[in-house]
Amino acid sequence: MTEIEAGEFIQRLVHAYPGVRFTEQNARAYQTMVVTLPAAEAEAARLELVETSKFIPSFAEIRETVMRLRKRASEKVRPPRLPPAGRGPSPREWGTCLTSMLEEQARFDRMAKAWAEKNGRKPQRDPGAQFVELAAAGARGDDVRDRFKREVLNDQEEQERRYP
Numbered sequence: 001m002t003e004i005e006a007g008e009f010i011q012r013l014v015h016a017y018p019g020v021r022f023t024e025q026n027a028r029a030y031q032t033m034v035v036t037l038p039a040a041e042a043e044a045a046r047l048e049l050v051e052t053s054k055f056i057p058s059f060a061e062i063r064e065t066v067m068r069l070r071k072r073a074s075e076k077v078r079p080p081r082l083p084p085a086g087r088g089p090s091p092r093e094w095g096t097c098l099t100s101m102l103e104e105q106a107r108f109d110r111m112a113k114a115w116a117e118k119n120g121r122k123p124q125r126d127p128g129a130q131f132v133e134l135a136a137a138g139a140r141g142d143d144v145r146d147r148f149k150r151e152v153l154n155d156q157e158e159q160e161r162r163y164p
Contacts, residue, residue, distance in 0.1 A: 001039040006031045009042055013057075016050040033059040040115055041066045047111075098135040105132055 001009070010030050014022045034042060045065035049057045057065075109123070116123035138144045 001035050001037055005039045006034040009034055013046055017056040020056045037066055044069055095139040098139045101132045101135055
């Protein structure tokens with residue numbers, strides 16, 4: 001994050017808490033620390049903290065939220081484990097999984113769209129979209145076991161290499 005982006009970030013943070021007395025000294029201290037964070041991750045953390053915090057968050061809370069969001073994002077990309085041999089998920093199980101995945105995908109899409117509009121860029125595609133498509137096929141009752149092995153397990157092996 002650049003110093004200009006950090007300054008804008010701090011302004012948006014302070015404006016979300018109108019009752020807070022925020023001095024120039026406080027702003028400089030925040031700016032010194034906030035520039036170490038990636039802009040998009042810091043913005044996502046700010047949005048979450050504004051929704052959940054009564055008081056302006058400390059830098060430590062911002063950093064913790066960034067780390068939690070990173071961890072959540074890396075867990076979302078990881079595919080589900082293969083069911084026990086000889087048994088595939090039922091359409092009902094796929095449907096339950098699909099509902100949860102669609103909610104997460106909608107949340108990702110909203111955040112990606114907001115980020116893209118702010119930065120004048122094209123929104124990113126949800127990295128878990130292929131799993132949503134697979135769950136939708138399973139919920140329809142399609143036989144997805146071979147597709148699961150072909151697409152998901154290859155991706156799972158790649159994820160395990162990246163994130164041991």
